[in-house]
Amino acid sequence: MASLVHVDQLEKRFGEVRALDRVSFDVQAGEWIAIMGPSGSGKTTLINILGGLDQPSGGRVLVDGLDIGNLSERELTRYRADKIGFVFQQFHLVPYLTALENVMLAQYFHSITDEKEAADALARVGLGDRLEHVPGELSGGEQQRVAIARALINQPKVILADEPTGNLDEANEALVLKLLHELHESGHTILVVTHSQAIGNLADRRVELEHGRLARISVPSLAKE
Amino acid sequence: MASRSMFLRILWKLLGASRGRLAVALIALTSGAAVCSALLNVNLDAERKLTQEFRTLGANVVIAPPPVSGNDAALADAAVMDRIAAMQVPQIVATAPYLYVAANSGTQPVILAGTWFDQVARMNSWWKIEGTRVASRDDREHCLVGIRAARELGLAPGSSVQLRSGERTVSLTVAGIVATGGAEDNQILTNLESAQTLAGLAGRVSLVQLSVSGTPSEIEAVTRRLSNNLPGLDVRPVRQIAAAEGTILGRIQGLIFWTIVLILILSMLGVLASMAALAMERRRDVGLMKALGGTVPRIMRLFLAEAGTLGALGGLFGFLAGVVLARWIGERVFGVVISARLEVLPITIALTVGVALAGAFPLRLLGRVRPAEILRGE
Numbered sequence: 001m002a003s004l005v006h007v008d009q010l011e012k013r014f015g016e017v018r019a020l021d022r023v024s025f026d027v028q029a030g031e032w033i034a035i036m037g038p039s040g041s042g043k044t045t046l047i048n049i050l051g052g053l054d055q056p057s058g059g060r061v062l063v064d065g066l067d068i069g070n071l072s073e074r075e076l077t078r079y080r081a082d083k084i085g086f087v088f089q090q091f092h093l094v095p096y097l098t099a100l101e102n103v104m105l106a107q108y109f110h111s112i113t114d115e116k117e118a119a120d121a122l123a124r125v126g127l128g129d130r131l132e133h134v135p136g137e138l139s140g141g142e143q144q145r146v147a148i149a150r151a152l153i154n155q156p157k158v159i160l161a162d163e164p165t166g167n168l169d170e171a172n173e174a175l176v177l178k179l180l181h182e183l184h185e186s187g188h189t190i191l192v193v194t195h196s197q198a199i200g201n202l203a204d205r206r207v208e209l210e211h212g213r214l215a216r217i218s219v220p221s222l223a224k225e
Numbered sequence: 226m227a228s229r230s231m232f233l234r235i236l237w238k239l240l241g242a243s244r245g246r247l248a249v250a251l252i253a254l255t256s257g258a259a260v261c262s263a264l265l266n267v268n269l270d271a272e273r274k275l276t277q278e279f280r281t282l283g284a285n286v287v288i289a290p291p292p293v294s295g296n297d298a299a300l301a302d303a304a305v306m307d308r309i310a311a312m313q314v315p316q317i318v319a320t321a322p323y324l325y326v327a328a329n330s331g332t333q334p335v336i337l338a339g340t341w342f343d344q345v346a347r348m349n350s351w352w353k354i355e356g357t358r359v360a361s362r363d364d365r366e367h368c369l370v371g372i373r374a375a376r377e378l379g380l381a382p383g384s385s386v387q388l389r390s391g392e393r394t395v396s397l398t399v400a401g402i403v404a405t406g407g408a409e410d411n412q413i414l415t416n417l418e419s420a421q422t423l424a425g426l427a428g429r430v431s432l433v434q435l436s437v438s439g440t441p442s443e444i445e446a447v448t449r450r451l452s453n454n455l456p457g458l459d460v461r462p463v464r465q466i467a468a469a470e471g472t473i474l475g476r477i478q479g480l481i482f483w484t485i486v487l488i489l490i491l492s493m494l495g496v497l498a499s500m501a502a503l504a505m506e507r508r509r510d511v512g513l514m515k516a517l518g519g520t521v522p523r524i525m526r527l528f529l530a531e532a533g534t535l536g537a538l539g540g541l542f543g544f545l546a547g548v549v550l551a552r553w554i555g556e557r558v559f560g561v562v563i564s565a566r567l568e569v570l571p572i573t574i575a576l577t578v579g580v581a582l583a584g585a586f587p588l589r590l591l592g593r594v595r596p597a598e599i600l601r602g603e
Contacts, residue, residue: 053516077519081519082518
């Protein structure tokens, strides 16, 4: 079976700095991958390239059969709308839109908006009673759950989460991880950048980077059990 | 439909999100639009008011018979007055026939000009008269005496003067002494029929002076029409007056045009300053929207619609304020009430929307934002 994500000899240079150096790995549909490594190891750069926010300097990245390096700016925009759901550490919600409108914004840029569908997505993450609240009126955990609902609303092929629990307390971290776990259980493909060993242990596989190079790919014992 | 309602929903939220900065931009747009609207109202009305004012400054069209050879003066049939009246040209403010007669007061030669005093008064309200005006064209007892002629003949208001031409004489009472700075200063002005009787030229006139309102091109048009309807007569605009009026109108319109341009540039700079600050605030939102799959045109449409809405609101408020301002300028400068002209509203709104969109240039630069950099917090 063909991989959903195929990364082959991926390179990314920022001037003289080599952020990613000949990284290769594959991700199967429905897998939960933890991308780990110390600060500056290239985790976020990798996620940005997989999400079509950045272009590789060398190598190939295929997602659902699309060669990201060959896409024009316009095609990359369409790719992000169709195939990718982002969850950021800083939540990145539009501050003057309500929770419902933040979710509908992703629908708006994808195709057409459906208010009921957006409300259902928020209800799924436990925010059915917070639809009309703006981000400033929500806790960090609630904001991150809005971001997860937004990431899911267009049924993306891949969910990319960059330190999704980095700004959350333990209780909210547990809530968000439970949600990610449920998404994984329901067949979503998830790539999570994390520093946390605990989160890494929840993944099917861990892709570990060091100085932009692939250090190892491991299968956490928890996932194997 | 759903997308359009979402577009309006986001637009509404955008307008409410940065109220402070948008209010500053709106004030700049409204102020500029108010001055533009006032000046446009004044411009439309000023031409009409000024040409009306000009018509009190003397004749600007003259009708005369073609010159004849020898010593005989060229004369036209006084029936020309009826033919002009029959044409019913609305731009003609006043029509004064003149018959010039070489006469003597005692041994002193003097030119007697027979005319219609009511029409002369309408087209020469600026004449300085010592004594009283002669108001009626039928007044055969009184005359006005030019200031130089009065000095040479020793006449003053209330004096009697007897004029002789050949064997005929006429006695008149001086109503007033007139100073025009022109040929009238050397003449005696009296009723047309009195002059015709004295000269023995019943039903004849030397020329007809007309006061025609309008722009130089409108005056030219009236002149052509008169010329076509009065064959055998020369119809000529008084070039110096028409040219001077045209120059004054042109300068006023030029002044208004360049003031509007300057005001619009200043408004645009005000909007530009607000929008530059707003663009900095919006970088993160644009980066996020691009990350979510928003195309640059689709995102820019939101921000340009926001600027356009501000421009339309500024234009509307500015138009209303401009009507009040135009009224004030009209009363102060022209001494008349300048009425609001509805055709100024779409022009003001179009100009203000244009200024708002031009001032929103910094927002357009947001299209270059790279989402990866913004989302990293750079």
